[in-house]
């Protein structure tokens with residue numbers, strides 16, 4: 624039985640609570656404690672999920688018997704808890720992005736390597752079965768040599784303006800959304816970024832008092848020569864039919880593949896909510912045979928996979944084989960994604976192409 628904890632139990636941390644609780648139902652792991660600096664949030668979760676709570680993650684990690692910790696603090700606040708957890712010998716599951724600086728990622732990796740702990744980054748796009756098939760097809764050479772690709776990922780405006788308006792200015796549509804597909808493209812192409820050129824707008828959100836980009840359009844050239852355009856934004860109208868609009872495509876010498884990961888074919892319209900499309904492949908609420916609420920989908924699978932990977936390690940498996948065979952993104956992937964995202968932001972500042980270092 625693995626003992627687990629969570630740091631940051633806001634909107635996304637709740638999904639981690641759900642996934643860890645399900646592993647508890649299966650006697651695989653136990654959610655020992657959670658930590659959040661917001662006492663109201665913390666107390667309500669502690670009561671609902673019958674788990675011990677802390678407002679200081681250092682105190683929690685110093686006093687609890689925990690094997691691993693999931694970190695779901697805001698984008699710019701992953702580094703410190705990651706380093707503290709690594710130093711204390713805890714395996715780490717960190718939300719994307721691993722950190723918003725290359726130096727921060729390198730520091731986290733160094734501490735994780737020193738303590739010999741696993742660090743897995745939650746790039747859950749890899750767990751979507753449509754993406755898995757897409758990557759398999761691209762890697763198989765079915766489309767010949769890939770020449771270029773295109774990605775868009777767009778959120779409705781309530782995400783930066785209501786969900787986390789207190790820290791949206793510390794993030795961007797690249798950090799919050801783009802990194803998901805940057806990771807997926809890297810994974811499919813088996814290649815790291817070489818250079819980036821990006822343009823962006825600070826307009827609508829800035830007028831609302833949130834100083835961050837509305838949208839960014841970035842062209843990234845990968846080391847294997849493939850050029851991929853990433854269009855990301857978080858200003859879609861609140862009445863758009865889904866919280867997120869997204870797709871990916873590649874074109875090669877022998878073919879093309881396109882995957883619309885927003886509209887998967889189920890559309891509905893009700894008087895109450897207007898037009899909607901379901902994203903139930905991501906997270907679907909359902910019941911188990913005991914009548915307990917459980918969740919399915921690639922968003923939950925990627926969290927559970929971290930625990931399965933830990934079990935593999937606990938049973939004598941080695942990191943090298945795990946990295947070779949697992950579909951998960953590890954610390955090195957987190958670093959390479961951050962290198963690309965940092966170069967995109969640097970290009971936005973300089974208004975010129977930037978080499979990825």
Ligand SMILES: NC(=O)c1ccc[n+]([C@@H]2O[C@H](COP(=O)([O-])OP(=O)(O)OC[C@H]3O[C@@H](n4cnc5c(N)ncnc54)[C@H](O)[C@@H]3O)[C@@H](O)[C@H]2O)c1
Nearest residue numbers: 631632633634635636658659660661695696697698718787
């Ligand atoms: N994998 C995904 O698809 C996905 C989706 C949404 C968000 N996220 C990521 O999850 C992270 C959290 O996003 P969110 O939407 O849940 O934000 P949120 O603002 O709803 O939650 C963040 C929580 O962290 C807490 N917190 C801040 N500093 C803390 C500290 N030092 N110790 C303990 N708790 C602390 C806050 O009080 C808050 O409750 C972000 O990095 C975000 O990018 C991932």
